[in-house]
Amino acid sequence: MNMSLPRTTGEQINHGFHIAQNELKPGDLVFFKTSKATRHVGVYVGNNEFIHASKIKGVTISSLANNYWQAHYETARRITANT
Secondary structure, X not given: OOOOOOOOHHHHOOOOEEOOHHHOOXXXXXXXXXXXXXXXXXXXXXXXXXXXXXXXXXXXXXXXXXXXXXXXXXXXXXXXXXX
């Protein structure tokens, strides 16, 4: 697709288009505010799940319905070739 994405979540969150949580499609980025100064990002894969890198588990799939992730959910972005 010849797209580039910034390395940090702080920069990634400013790209693409805002997507409501109930409108997520596979490939959308989901962002979480995990502490006052820290964000975490994953890629939505469908079925209310996202793939992300965990410090403890490595690359893993988690459920957006999980209480931890819902409590820290911040926004979602859809990245297209034109954004």
